[in-house]
Amino acid sequence: MKVHILDDWYDVVRGLPCFAALAGHEVTVWTDRVTDEDALARRLAPADAVVLFRDRSPITAGLAARLKGPRLIAMRGQHSHVDAEALTRAGILFCSRVTKDGPSTSTAELTFGLIIAALRYLPEQIASARAGQWQGAAPLGRNIAGKVLGLYGYGGIARAVAGYARAFGMPVQVWASDTGRERARADGVTVPESRAEFFATSDVVTIHKRLMPATRGEITAADLMGMRHGSVLVNTSRAGLVEPGAILAALNAGRIGRAALDVFPGEPVLDAADPLLGHPHVIPTPHVGFVTQEELDRQFTEIFAIVNAWAAGAPTDMINPAAWSGGPGLS
Numbered sequence: 001m002k003v004h005i006l007d008d009w010y011d012v013v014r015g016l017p018c019f020a021a022l023a024g025h026e027v028t029v030w031t032d033r034v035t036d037e038d039a040l041a042r043r044l045a046p047a048d049a050v051v052l053f054r055d056r057s058p059i060t061a062g063l064a065a066r067l068k069g070p071r072l073i074a075m076r077g078q079h080s081h082v083d084a085e086a087l088t089r090a091g092i093l094f095c096s097r098v099t100k101d102g103p104s105t106s107t108a109e110l111t112f113g114l115i116i117a118a119l120r121y122l123p124e125q126i127a128s129a130r131a132g133q134w135q136g137a138a139p140l141g142r143n144i145a146g147k148v149l150g151l152y153g154y155g156g157i158a159r160a161v162a163g164y165a166r167a168f169g170m171p172v173q174v175w176a177s178d179t180g181r182e183r184a185r186a187d188g189v190t191v192p193e194s195r196a197e198f199f200a201t202s203d204v205v206t207i208h209k210r211l212m213p214a215t216r217g218e219i220t221a222a223d224l225m226g227m228r229h230g231s232v233l234v235n236t237s238r239a240g241l242v243e244p245g246a247i248l249a250a251l252n253a254g255r256i257g258r259a260a261l262d263v264f265p266g267e268p269v270l271d272a273a274d275p276l277l278g279h280p281h282v283i284p285t286p287h288v289g290f291v292t293q294e295e296l297d298r299q300f301t302e303i304f305a306i307v308n309a310w311a312a313g314a315p316t317d318m319i320n321p322a323a324w325s326g327g328p329g330l331s
Contacts, residue, residue: 001311002028002046002048003022003027003047003048003050003051004028004049004050004070005027005050005051006030006053006056007052007053007056008029009033009056010291012291012296013029016300018297021301021304021308025307025311033057033268041066041068044067044070046069048069048070048072049072049073049307049311050072050073051075051300051304051307052074052082054075054076054077058082059081059087060083061083061085061086064087064090064092070092071093072095072307072315073087073092073095074095074303074306074307074310075096076097076299076302077097077098078098079096080211082094087323093310093315093320093324094318095306095318095319096306096319097306097317098317104156104289104295105295106291106294106295107157108164110236110262111157111206111236112161112165112168114260114283114285115165115206115234115260117260117283118232118283119143119144119147119204120144144168144169145168145170146171147170147171147203147204148171148201149161149165149170149202150172150173150198150203150205151173151174151175151176152205152206152208152209152219153176153209154181154184154189155209157236158174158208159187161206162189170204173189173192174189175192175199195223196226199223199226200226200227201228202227202228203232205227205231205232205233206235207233207234207241207242209238210237210238215241217241217242217243217244218241219242219243221245221250224246224249224255224256225255229255229257231255231257232260233247233250233256233258234260234261235261235263238263239265239267240265244265247276248275248276248279251282256281257281258282258283259276259279259281260282261282261284261285262285263289264276264284267287268287269286
């Protein structure tokens, strides 16, 4: 069976322990990104099954109609970037393992690492040391202990970050959906009286929400302009949760002192002159919150199991079961 894996920018999937699960299949790994749908459809024409690397390539209705070879699209996690109905019309089965097996520890770890890097000015201190300027050339850092951490969203990753914060002596508060705020109160976490109070009283705000139509752009310019002067914003979730231009405006106004961003509009961002990527008060990382060997091996183990189950005629984790006509995947 011919299996194509999209968007492996690090070219790491072939080195994961779980890659052995595809032994016996003819596997093609693509390490670049193709945004033109006609070109992508031509690239995937020989494939029987296509594996998505998270949400790096959206499967739109237009692309689904162009896919003439693949009979299976497989991935892991939430899939708002995939038009499952269009895949059904095209006769392509879509399977995704949507599990509740705990938060992404790797993303929570990066979040707290970025908090430390921002408050202690670690990128500047490292650059200063390498330039032979021993102290004094970079801004003076600030303690983590005592700073108020505001978690925007309260799911598994936010809870993990809250645990790290308490170990470092940070008071924690939460703003989230009604359900999220109730969970926070049940956990004994402070919930401010209002959204405005949350942004105004947090020294560090970290974002932990899923991007869906209802949450797109819900963090507004007014929210960020209401933050404390010199505060820190960390986003390891999705760039689309923040109103376009709001972070840059708050940085340029001096309202946000530092932004540590693992996610950006229009990824991958390859222009070094991008106004956020190159901003002197931004610590940029290239969407690596979930990109660790352990996390990727865990995720692709589940995806490759989906591929093999379909090939054996017993598909699992079907999102659009109407597209499966029964029998072996290659019947």
